[in-house]
Amino acid sequence: MNKVPILMNIKTQLSAELDNATHAAEQARLAATDDQSVAETQYDTLAIEASFLAHGQSQRAEQLMQAIAIIEKLMLQNECHRYIKAGSLVVLSNEQHQTQYFFIAPVGGGMSCVEGGKTIKVITPSSPLGKAMLGKAIDDDVQLKLGHKDMEYVIDELY
Structure with missing residues (x-):
């Protein structure tokens, strides 16, 4: 059985998640730097919270890029296995x-x-x-x- 279509499907799903994470990171970055987010008091933390969110979404995007690279590597190793391992x-x-x-x-x-x-x-x-x-x-x-x-x-x- 050819595993490449399965790997392509996984890559497509990961790419969609990457697009969502990248978009969310950009939206959070914009919210953190928006004029409306400027702190008016010491208790106003909207900009700080948005920057934490942007950072977290950027890290998620990086993890997804690494996951896509791993799947692409598996595509090149489309062999059958005698014993179960990653790629089986x-x-x-x-x-x-x-x-x-x-x-x-x-x-x-x-x-x-x-x-x-x-x-x-x-x-x-x-x-x-x-x-x-x-x-x-x-x-x-x-x-x-x-x-x-x-x-x-x-x-x-x-x-």
Whole structure:
């Protein structure tokens, strides 16, 4: 299975978040430097708050740019894996024979995309399911405990 369309989808979602963060940072910067934001008393902190917000949004934009660079690197490494690691596309099934698709990426956890009629969830290696899957191969069991619920999967396919 070709992972490039999945990576392109993740990159598109990250780029949209980057646009939003960049726009928010610019709006906060403008609010911080606006004439209406000038402090009238020592308790008037509107400009200070706006500058903190601008700084935070700028940091978020920087993180998103780094995340996009990581995804672009993964695009160049479109290989199949024998063992699960970052960049793997994993097909799991549970005892009820329900199939789920997961793409393990260093960034973008929580995102999902539809490719070939299948919903693919993006998880990071540091997520509970990601940790449980790392290093496993086809036909291995994956056991996970979330709260009081025990879940068990079998790895059906690995790309």
